[in-house]
Amino acid sequence: MSALLLRDIRLATRAGGSAMLALAFFAAVATLVPLGVGADLKLLARIAAGVLWVAAVLASLLALDRLFQADFEDGSLDLIALAPQSLETTAFAKTAAHWLTTGLPLTVLSPLLAVLFGLPEEATLALFVSLLIGTPAVSAIGAVGAGLTLSIRRGGLILPLIVLPLLAPAVIFGAGAVLEVLDGLSNGALLLLTAFSFFACVLSPFATAAALRLNLGS
């Protein structure tokens, strides 16, 4: 499992890998928003959490497309599936690699963008924590979609349609955790987000493995 994890991380971070691309996409989307809504820092601080959360989800989706696809096309997924570890473990390892190369870097970058949006410090911390907790759920649920759309030639087009509605809770609780700090009220968003994330991370590998199994025809 750790071998697979390391292999995927290496593939994603080397030249042409998806990690940098997702990060650049995240920053580019976040830059476009102020150009669209105006430079009013008060307004930007208010919408920062929502914008950065949506941008993070979209950036993760961008890299999901290739999560299993490249290995499926060149046949290495068949070989990985033949290995003694279960397909669930494989799914979990690849999902974890996806998170380590997209979700985690996005989270690390987010405070910098939050500064550009004029988000107060405590709220920036809340955003960082909420992304840290919530992005694994994005990777986990996204992996189910990536597995399901594996054999479709232009699967990347269908993937967002089936994954985005399922990610609504993550965006709601994630952005809610920041608004909680901004408004100085306590709504338990972070706890709900943690629950959702655990739930998604624990159950998704099984659905992903089922999807892989049917696409590998075994």
Add this chain to the structure above:
Amino acid sequence: MLRYANPTRFMQLSGTLLPWLGGASIALLAAGLYLGFTAPPDYQQGDTVRVMFIHVPAAWTAMMGYGLMAVASLVGLVWRHPLADVAAKSAAPLGAVFTALGLITGSLWGRPMWGAWWVWDGRLTSFLLLLFLYLGYIALWNAIEDETRAARAAAILALVGAVNLPIIEFSVDWWTTLHQGESILRSGGPLISTVYLWPLFAMALGYTFLFFTLWMIRIRTEILSRRVRSLMLTGEA
């Protein structure tokens, strides 16, 4: 129930049931509409209260549709039965249409009542997400060429969606209470009186029967078209 899972037996049974189901839905819808239009106008909402009779049952039916689709998917996934796959596939477009109908009539009702075509109310939003779930399911099914593979992939998606739906519902409700100050315009309307309850009942039953009628027709069509296809493949036709 498995006795009727045989396509031939299903075709016989549904052939006999279909006219009755269709008749029942027409009668119930007619009765519901008549009762709905003869009911006195509401003291607050006036005549617009009648939108309720076509709106609320559509929403109920849309949710029922997802439930039936998920159950059929589970049966198809566990017992690998093609008829269950066909049933799940046929339920999706119907559910999507009922969801869209619920959204459209809700929007038409919201305009005079809330003064806006759309408000980010909890139910509206979760129904919009439900519509996207349906559309994703249909798109996934259409994108995969191999039928058994498409059925299994779509079934997994339907089940993941079914597990997620309550969470989505909860999160959206939670979200609207967070935003309460700006968007909730609904006054706590009066409790529904029996004058409105009866037409609502009739319409709800009528919609349910209509769903089953259309569902059965779609399943029959699918079975027949598969038979035609296999006949053409074997060159017997």
